[in-house]
Amino acid sequence: MTAAIKATGLRKSFGDTVVLNGIDLYVPRGTIFALLGPNGAGKTTTVRILTTLIDADAGQVEVAGHDLATDPGGVRAAIGVTGQFSAVDDKLTGRENLILMADLNHLGKTRGRRRADELLDRFDLREAAGRLAGTYSGGMRRRLDLAMTLVGDPQVIFLDEPTTGLDPRSRRTMWQSIEDLVAGGVTVLLTTQYLDEADRLADQIAVLDRGRLVAQGSAQELKRRVPGGHIRLRFGDPTTLGRAAHVLDDAVARDEDLSLRVPGDGSVQALRDLLDRLDATGLRPEELQVHTPDLDDVFLALTGRTDTPQETSR
Amino acid sequence: MSTLSYAAIDSATMLRRNLRHALRYPSLTLSVAGMPLIFLLLFVYVFGGALGAGIGGMSGGRTQYLSYVTPGIILMTVASGAITTSVAVCVDMTDGIIGRFRTMPIARASLLTGHVIGSVITTMISTAIVVGVAVALGFRPDAEPLEWVAAVGVLAMVTFALTWLSVAFGVFAKTPESASNLPLPLSLLPMMGSGFVPTDSMPAGLRWFAEYQPFTPVIETLRGLLTGTAIGHSAAVSAAWCAGIALVGYAWAKTRFNRSRTH
Numbered sequence: 001m002t003a004a005i006k007a008t009g010l011r012k013s014f015g016d017t018v019v020l021n022g023i024d025l026y027v028p029r030g031t032i033f034a035l036l037g038p039n040g041a042g043k044t045t046t047v048r049i050l051t052t053l054i055d056a057d058a059g060q061v062e063v064a065g066h067d068l069a070t071d072p073g074g075v076r077a078a079i080g081v082t083g084q085f086s087a088v089d090d091k092l093t094g095r096e097n098l099i100l101m102a103d104l105n106h107l108g109k110t111r112g113r114r115r116a117d118e119l120l121d122r123f124d125l126r127e128a129a130g131r132l133a134g135t136y137s138g139g140m141r142r143r144l145d146l147a148m149t150l151v152g153d154p155q156v157i158f159l160d161e162p163t164t165g166l167d168p169r170s171r172r173t174m175w176q177s178i179e180d181l182v183a184g185g186v187t188v189l190l191t192t193q194y195l196d197e198a199d200r201l202a203d204q205i206a207v208l209d210r211g212r213l214v215a216q217g218s219a220q221e222l223k224r225r226v227p228g229g230h231i232r233l234r235f236g237d238p239t240t241l242g243r244a245a246h247v248l249d250d251a252v253a254r255d256e257d258l259s260l261r262v263p264g265d266g267s268v269q270a271l272r273d274l275l276d277r278l279d280a281t282g283l284r285p286e287e288l289q290v291h292t293p294d295l296d297d298v299f300l301a302l303t304g305r306t307d308t309p310q311e312t313s314r
Numbered sequence: 315m316s317t318l319s320y321a322a323i324d325s326a327t328m329l330r331r332n333l334r335h336a337l338r339y340p341s342l343t344l345s346v347a348g349m350p351l352i353f354l355l356l357f358v359y360v361f362g363g364a365l366g367a368g369i370g371g372m373s374g375g376r377t378q379y380l381s382y383v384t385p386g387i388i389l390m391t392v393a394s395g396a397i398t399t400s401v402a403v404c405v406d407m408t409d410g411i412i413g414r415f416r417t418m419p420i421a422r423a424s425l426l427t428g429h430v431i432g433s434v435i436t437t438m439i440s441t442a443i444v445v446g447v448a449v450a451l452g453f454r455p456d457a458e459p460l461e462w463v464a465a466v467g468v469l470a471m472v473t474f475a476l477t478w479l480s481v482a483f484g485v486f487a488k489t490p491e492s493a494s495n496l497p498l499p500l501s502l503l504p505m506m507g508s509g510f511v512p513t514d515s516m517p518a519g520l521r522w523f524a525e526y527q528p529f530t531p532v533i534e535t536l537r538g539l540l541t542g543t544a545i546g547h548s549a550a551v552s553a554a555w556c557a558g559i560a561l562v563g564y565a566w567a568k569t570r571f572n573r574s575r576t577h
Contacts, residue, residue, distance in 0.1 A: 052416070052417060053417060076419040077419040083410055085413075086410050087409075087413055088410075088411065091338060092331070104327055106323065148414070152418070
């Protein structure tokens, strides 16, 4: 399979600040690739380089088979970009925005108008087509923005934080639209600071932290790489908890809620062993929960920090 | 299709976008004419009697001053249009939409050329409004048809030059506020030239500036074409100034526009 995006050794500094410190990316055609990281990790800078907006200080990039340095025009003809800040013309209507894109893609009058109407229908903007984009809600603007990106039938689409600031319903609509795109054969590179978004959408996730890729793989692969899975047992009284903690000596007891955390990967075998040991002593937990590591744990383990922005900035 | 014809197509698309903006917000085009019209009324009706007597030294008074000051007011309108252009370009440059245009396979300069042509058209319309009001007030140009054509040509030339300069201001400015301030001195230039009073009534230093600044020859050329005063070599000097200003504006705008790529 050929690569839609291939980057090696990307570096970029702004003044003394190193923003990207040697990034390698490989995105196969027809897949969704998520660049995950907190604010300031270098996600937007990476997208700006890959989409020809700024030049890298070093590194080789190929997008849709075109070399970024020698053939930026070829790259531009193959890509579509929806940036973090919406790129719609507020002083034009939704339909006029789409027709502007059709004209700039040289689709011709009839084809351009047909394409605009098609996209208005597809993104549920038909009723708002004649209103100025400046009056649109956040979710509608994002949909129009994405529709404008699609006018030229790009092979590779870059979405920089496509759902930041959207309400939960608009987020789900956007996710659905992104999944539909890939079903149609295009490649998507998206950046996100939301772990659940990367988990839900991406075939491959690269975790970016302070200008470096700290991990890359599928959501499952990333989760497997980190410890953090455990089984949580809750007991009815402190005495039973104490005895159980004595028997399971690698467990951590919490007196506040009478619970015991037993490390384990959550596999059926580990669970069976644990229950056998408890049975042998006659101790009965009131409640049992299996906690498999999620991307939050991944993030913590990889970056050594707990400040994943998931809860704070939504 | 060749690169050049794509550049023309893309520029035409951008021009349509700008004209659509202008049609949607006609108040913007009208406001370009606003300040010059206030100056026209102020100078003709408040100062016109006295100034007219000072200039003509005889019969005309207010009517004669109207005919003297109108070319200066026309230039003021062009300068006022430059402010609108500069702001519009700056808004485009600081908005998200510029990022979209830059990542599309379109002729790079088309955004700027679209602005330039659009602004020349809207500024010419504003100027026509100002001339219309002047005529309504009693301005009676004695220009022959050919002189009218020449006057429109001179006007288009100076508007084109100032528009490229204001596009450069717009690309250069970090915020729309500063984009509106940068071309502001242009509006004052007609007053510090032969726009409102003859330069030989000014003190030595100012007179030197007034005689050699770019607006004076343009005003003199327009005045000559419309009201029959002597033009002399003003037309040639105007053309040279306009070519120079347009070239500087174009080069500055283009360099700045391409440079923003590294940030």
